Every structure is written in structure tokens, then in C-alpha cells.
Amino acid sequence: MxxxxxxxxxTKAYGDHTVLDDLxxxxxxxxxxxxxxxxxxxxxxxxxxxxxxxxxxxxxxxxxxxxxxxxxxxxxxxxxxxxxxxxxxxxxxxxxxxxxxxxxxxxxxxxxxxxxxxxxxxxxxxxxxxxxxxxxxxxxxxxxxxxxxxxxxxxxxxxxxxxxxxxxxxxxxxxxxxxxxxxxxxxxxxxxxxxxxxxxxxxxxxxxxxxAPLEEAEALALTLSGPTTSLDRWLQEHPDHPSLTRRTLGPTATVTTLGPLSDAESASASQAQLRVTSTSLQGLVAALGNSNHEVA
CATH class of the missing domain: 3.40.50.300 (P-loop containing nucleotide triphosphate hydrolases)
Incomplete structure (x- = not known):
């Protein structure tokens, strides 16, 4: 041990409300x-x-x-x-x-x-x-x-x-x-x-x-932004990078996803005219809080 x-x-529950579930x-x-x-x-x-x-x-x-x-x-x-x-x-x-x-x-x-x-x-x-x-x-x-x-x-x-x-x-x-x-x-x-x-x-x-260790957690989240159609197509072709949060403004969309990207994935994002930037730990925490995703 x-x-x-x-x-x-x-597990901790108060009546029908479960606060912590099988940790x-x-x-x-x-x-x-x-x-x-x-x-x-x-x-x-x-x-x-x-x-x-x-x-x-x-x-x-x-x-x-x-x-x-x-x-x-x-x-x-x-x-x-x-x-x-x-x-x-x-x-x-x-x-x-x-x-x-x-x-x-x-x-x-x-x-x-x-x-x-x-x-x-x-x-x-x-x-x-x-x-x-x-x-x-x-x-x-x-x-x-x-x-x-x-x-x-x-x-x-x-x-x-x-x-x-x-x-x-x-x-x-x-x-x-x-x-x-x-x-x-x-x-x-x-x-x-x-x-x-x-x-x-x-x-x-x-x-x-x-x-996760801090260094791994800080490197885990990425932001992808670019033309909505291109972004949606890229996400569909790369299911290992789920969309945790999404913002759309006109023809452009931005999503927070999980990284890192391989060289091939980075190249395909560039070809799709997508901009890839790192996301802070604060941004990762907020993104996980707005999704049902759990990181293995």
C-alpha cells in the first residue's frame, strides 16, 4: 500500500444527493x-x-x-x-x-x-x-x-x-x-x-x-481555433481529442481539447488553417468542469 x-x-451522500461518488x-x-x-x-x-x-x-x-x-x-x-x-x-x-x-x-x-x-x-x-x-x-x-x-x-x-x-x-x-x-x-x-x-x-x-503531476496537467490542454467547418471536420477525424468547451463567433469557432498532438496531427491542423495554442491549467480545470469528460 x-x-x-x-x-x-x-462515497458521501446526503439523502438522494451524492456529493462524492465511489472515489x-x-x-x-x-x-x-x-x-x-x-x-x-x-x-x-x-x-x-x-x-x-x-x-x-x-x-x-x-x-x-x-x-x-x-x-x-x-x-x-x-x-x-x-x-x-x-x-x-x-x-x-x-x-x-x-x-x-x-x-x-x-x-x-x-x-x-x-x-x-x-x-x-x-x-x-x-x-x-x-x-x-x-x-x-x-x-x-x-x-x-x-x-x-x-x-x-x-x-x-x-x-x-x-x-x-x-x-x-x-x-x-x-x-x-x-x-x-x-x-x-x-x-x-x-x-x-x-x-x-x-x-x-x-x-x-x-x-x-x-x-496527474503538475507538469503533465499543464501540458494537457490545447485550444484549437479557425474556420468552423474545418475545425468540425478535424475533430471528427481525430476522436482522441474531444471538444471540452466550444465558442463560436460567426464563421470561426474555438474549442478546448486534450493534447498533446502528434507531428502528423499538428500538420493536419495547420493544413486545415487551425491555430493551436496551449491552455493554462486554470483553463483546463474550467474546461473539465464544463464537460463530462474524465482523463484516464
Whole structure:
């Protein structure tokens, strides 16, 4: 069994609504994973299941090959702090930071102090009076300060200005470099966060649409544009390159498809007067979200 987090037939349903459908997936240990996809695809639910904040309808979650229920002590290896985390109404920032080390045996006090200073968190302020950005910063401080073996970051930048996001990215790499561990981060700022990621998982409608190393994922999507008739003929002749999204303007059409193209395919596209350009990772995620296609 591969080290890390393994999902075996993981399903989560609420009544008749299935949020996650029979996932078979492994997040390898010692990597930063991007968990991507549109709102409502099950990213937060999946993080909640992996961190045992909620329980599956069916299936199993294994940590380093062991079922969570076999060893309750595994909880100390996990950290999932939501941006909307609930705290005692009377707790101030310093109260949260005082109590947190009791839950995480590898707590990094030096990192915590530095982050509080860099994010300008007010220790004497009651948590419920923090701004949205300050609550996100507090969640980041707790997540990175925990030094947990499995750390989950769910849209960690919400409310942060560009400067604060850069601080977060810098501190994430610094913390990971000092202690490599498994970090799973969901984000809609895909291209901005991409340099941090080693592997990406894209969810669509509760299923895995793509899992690949970052370099492969970034090279996967292509945009074809040109005369509509020529484009449609080329797509029909090359069924291995499905149309994920399509835009038409007069006699011209543009589609996002999956690459790469062989030399022969590139030549035939050129002969058909089609323009071939690369598509960003953000564009690939959006395209998969607008289709029912899953990448093997």
C-alpha cells in the first residue's frame, strides 16, 4: 500500500444527493497536492472525510495503509482548519494560539510567532470580530504551525490581499521545505498557486476528472481555433481529442481539447488553417468542469 492517504470506494451522500461518488484515489505522502474544481464538486467534503470531520456513506480512508478507526491517535497527524472554523465566542487570537499546541505534538512555536507578526494578527482581538482576511490568516497560522503530517488548506487565501497571499505562498514553501509532509490545498486561483503544486486532482460532479503531476496537467490542454467547418471536420477525424468547451463567433469557432498532438496531427491542423495554442491549467480545470469528460 502506497504511503499517504488512500481512498477506496469513497462515497458521501446526503439523502438522494451524492456529493462524492465511489472515489478510488491516493494522495502520495510528502507532496503538495492541488485539489481543484468548480464550487460544489465536493472538494471541502472530501477534505472533511479525509480529516475525519465527517464520515463516509460507504468506502474507506486509509492513512499510510491503516484505517483511521484502527488507531485513534492518527487524529494528531491531521490538521484541517476551515476559514469559517468555529471558536468559543470569548476566545481571543492569543487564546486560540495558546490552546492549539495541545492538539498537535509537533507544534512549531517559532513559525507561529513569525506568521502572527507577518500577517499582523491582533492577539488581543476576539476571533469573532476578525475580518474575513484575518480569519483566513489565523487558519493559515494554525495549519502551518501544526506541522501535521497531513495538512489540509481549503481556499486558504479568502479575504487576503495580493501581498498577504504572497506571504502565504512564501511561508508555505518555507514550512514545507523545513519539514516535508503531505499538504492538500484547494484553490480557485489555479495559475497563481500552480508553482507550489506537485500533483493536481480535479473533481467534477463528485468524481475524479483528472489526477496527474503538475507538469503533465499543464501540458494537457490545447485550444484549437479557425474556420468552423474545418475545425468540425478535424475533430471528427481525430476522436482522441474531444471538444471540452466550444465558442463560436460567426464563421470561426474555438474549442478546448486534450493534447498533446502528434507531428502528423499538428500538420493536419495547420493544413486545415487551425491555430493551436496551449491552455493554462486554470483553463483546463474550467474546461473539465464544463464537460463530462474524465482523463484516464
Amino acid at each position: 502506497t504511503g499517504g492517504i488512500s481512498l477506496i470506494g469513497l 478510488h484515489l491516493t494522495f502520495e505522502s510528502g507532496k503538495i497536492h492541488g485539489l481543484l474544481g468548480a464550487n460544489g464538486t465536493g472538494k471541502t467534503t472530501l477534505m472533511s472525510l479525509m480529516s475525519r470531520h465527517t464520515f463516509p456513506t460507504s468506502g474507506r480512508v486509509l492513512l499510510d495503509g491503516r484505517d483511521f478507526g484502527e488507531d485513534p491517535g492518527q487524529a494528531q497527524r491531521l490538521c484541517f482548519i476551515r476559514e469559517n472554523q468555529l471558536y468559543n465566542d470569548a476566545f481571543k487570537v492569543r487564546d486560540v494560539l495558546r490552546i492549539a499546541p495541545d492538539f498537535y505534538p509537533d507544534w512549531d512555536a517559532a513559525t507561529t510567532a513569525r506568521l502572527v507578526d507577518r500577517f499582523r494578527l491582533p492577539p488581543a482581538t476576539v476571533v469573532k470580530k476578525l475580518s474575513r482576511g484575518q480569519r483566513s490568516a489565523l487558519a493559515i497560522v494554525l495549519a502551518l504551525g501544526s506541522r501535521a503530517d497531513f495538512t489540509f488548506l481549503d481556499e486558504p487565501y479568502l479575504g487576503l490581499d495580493p501581498g498577504a497571499r504572497e506571504t502565504f505562498y512564501e511561508e508555505l514553501i518555507r514550512s514545507y521545505g523545513a519539514q516535508p509532509r503531505t499538504i492538500i490545498m484547494s484553490t480557485h486561483l489555479v495559475d497563481e498557486a500552480a508553482p507550489l503544486l506537485e500533483e493536481v486532482v480535479v473533481l467534477n460532479q463528485g468524481r475524479v476528472a483528472l489526477q
